[in-house]
Amino acid sequence: MVIDILKFFSVYTLVLFSFACGMNQLLWYYADMEKQVCVLQQTLKPSSKNYTDIAASHPDACFMWRRFANLFESTQTxxxxxxxxxxxxNFELTG
Known part of the structure; x- marks a missing residue:
């Protein structure tokens, strides 16, 4: 019984890790673009016109890019x- 549970856990971990590697490989570029938008939002003054345009088009940029920033975050997601x-x-990164 315990051996079967360990087998299932090992197969589940292997499948999860392989999908995380694939998702990380596919989405790292877009996560980096979202990170750049987040940094741009933090550096602009809130009163400027560019800030309102960027904030309106990417309201969750500072939160979304972390989900696929590295392999560990992809596995957690x-x-x-x-x-x-x-x-x-949450799997849609606009870039």
């Missing part, structure tokens, strides 16, 4: 998505 705790909109 996919783990919680397997339980349905992360919506599909």
């Amino acid at each position: 996919l783990f919680w998505a397997s339980f349905g705790l992360i919506d599909l909109e």
Whole structure:
């Protein structure tokens, strides 16, 4: 019984890790673009016109890029998505 649970856990971990590697490989570029938008939002003054344009087009840029910034974050995102705790909109990085 314990051996079966360990087998299932090892297969689940292997599949989760492989999907995380794929998602990280596909989305690292877009996560970096979202990070640049976040840095741009933080450096601009809130009263400037560019700030309102960027803030309106990317309201969650400072939060979204972290989900696929590295392999560990991708694994965490996919783990919680397997339980349905992360919506599909979180996988959309506009760049």
